[in-house]
Amino acid sequence: MNRWIGFFKKEWFESVKTYKLFLVLIIFSILGVLNPFTAKIMPAVMDQFMPEGALLDLPEPTALDSWLQFYKNVPQMGLIVFILLFSTMMSKELEKGTLVILLTKGLHRSTVITTKFFMALCYWTLAITLSFTITYAYTAYYWDQSTLHHLFFAASCLYVFGLLLLAITLWGNTYFATSYSGILVTLLFTIGLFIAAIFPQSHSWSPLELVTTPPQILTGEIQVSELLIPYIISIGLMILFVWLTTSHFKKKLL
Amino acid sequence: MNTNWDLLLEYLPFLIPLILLQVGLGIFSAIHVIRHPHYRFGNQVIWLLIVLFIQFIGPLVYFVFGRGDGDGRTN
Numbered sequence: 493m494n495r496w497i498g499f500f501k502k503e504w505f506e507s508v509k510t511y512k513l514f515l516v517l518i519i520f521s522i523l524g525v526l527n528p529f530t531a532k533i534m535p536a537v538m539d540q541f542m543p544e545g546a547l548l549d550l551p552e553p554t555a556l557d558s559w560l561q562f563y564k565n566v567p568q569m570g571l572i573v574f575i576l577l578f579s580t581m582m583s584k585e586l587e588k589g590t591l592v593i594l595l596t597k598g599l600h601r602s603t604v605i606t607t608k609f610f611m612a613l614c615y616w617t618l619a620i621t622l623s624f625t626i627t628y629a630y631t632a633y634y635w636d637q638s639t640l641h642h643l644f645f646a647a648s649c650l651y652v653f654g655l656l657l658l659a660i661t662l663w664g665n666t667y668f669a670t671s672y673s674g675i676l677v678t679l680l681f682t683i684g685l686f687i688a689a690i691f692p693q694s695h696s697w698s699p700l701e702l703v704t705t706p707p708q709i710l711t712g713e714i715q716v717s718e719l720l721i722p723y724i725i726s727i728g729l730m731i732l733f734v735w736l737t738t739s740h741f742k743k744k745l746l
Numbered sequence: 747m748n749t750n751w752d753l754l755l756e757y758l759p760f761l762i763p764l765i766l767l768q769v770g771l772g773i774f775s776a777i778h779v780i781r782h783p784h785y786r787f788g789n790q791v792i793w794l795l796i797v798l799f800i801q802f803i804g805p806l807v808y809f810v811f812g813r814g815d816g817d818g819r820t821n
Contacts, residue, residue, distance in 0.1 A: 510809070510813075511809045514774075515805070515806055515809060518767055518770070518771045518802070519771075519802050519806065521763070521767055522764065522767050522768060522802060525760055525763050525764050525767070526764065528760070529757070529760035529761075529764065532757070532760070533757060533760075536753060573802075573803070573806055576806060576807075576810060577806065577810060579810075580810065630759075630760075671811075
C-alpha cells in the first residue's frame with residue numbers, strides 16, 4: 493500500500509509539472525461557462541442573422557437548453573480534450589524507459605497500471621464536477637430547474653462513459669506503446685459503437701446510450717431503469733480493460 | 747447602439763469569466779513558448795500562432811505534444 497501511495501504521489505507531481513492540472517481546470521471551466529452562455533445567446537444570435545422584417549418566433553431559452561449544451565459540449569469537446577491529455581500516460585514512460593529503475597527496485601507492475609488509471613479517474617472526476625457545478629450554478633441563477641428529472645444521474649452516465657474510454661485508451665497505449673495508439677484504439681472503439689447504433693437492437697445495451705440519452709432522461713422520456721444494462725456493461729468493460737492492461741503489462745518486455 | 751449595450755451588459759456575467767480564462771490561457775502558453783525555445787517539432791513562430799489563435803485546443807496540443815523535454819530548466 494505504501495508503494496501504491498508513493499507512486500501515486502509521483503504521478504500527481506508529474507501531472508502538475510506537465511501542466512495537466514492547469515489545463516484541465518481552465519478548459520473545463522471554459523466549457524462550464526460556455527453551456528448556459530450558448531443557450532442564452534442563441535435567440536439573440538438568430539435574431540441578428542434573420543433578414544429585416546422576418547419574424548421568427550423563438551421560444552425563450554430554458555434550463556433544458558442549457559443542459560442540452562452541456563451534453564453536447566462535454567462529451568464532444570471535453571472528452572476529446574481529456575483523452576488527448578491522458579493518451580500518452582504509458583507510452584511516455586515506456587519510450588523513455590523511466591519505469592525500468594522503479595520496477596527493478598521491486599515496484600509491482602500492477603501498481604503502475606492501477607495508479608495511472610486511478611490518477612486519470614481523479615482528474616476526470618475533477619473535470620466533470622467542475623463543469624457540472626459551473627453549469628448548474630449559472631442555470632440555477634437564470635432559469636427554473638425544478639422541471640428536470642435526475643440531473644445527477646444523467647451526469648453520472650457521462651462520467652461512466654468517460655471512464656470506459658479512459659480504460660480503453662490506457663489499454664491501447666500500453667499494448668501498442670506508441671503515443672498515438674491510445675487515441676487510435678479509442679477512436680476505433682467509438683466508431684464501432686456508432687456503427688452498432690445504426691441497429692435499433694443495440695439501444696438496449698450499447699454504452700453509447702450513456703451519452704446520447706441524458707437529454708431524454710432530463711425531460712423524463714426515458715426512465716432510469718432502461719439505462720441499467722448499458723451502465724453495468726460500461727462498468728464491466730472498464731474493469732475488463734484495466735485487468736487486460738495489467739495482465740498484458742505483467743508480461744511486457746521493457 | 748443602445749440595445750447593443752444592453753445586450754452586452756446582459757451577457758457580462760458570462761463574458762468576463764470566458765474572456766479571462768481564454769486570454770489567460772493564451773498568454774500563459776505564449777509566455778511558455780517564448781521562455782522554453784525547444785520543441786519536439788515546429789518552431790517558435792508556428793507554436794505562438796497555434797497557441798494564440800486556436801481556442802484552447804492550441805495550448806493543449808502545445809503542452810501535450812509540442813513542449814520539449816529538458817528545456818533549459820534545472821531539475
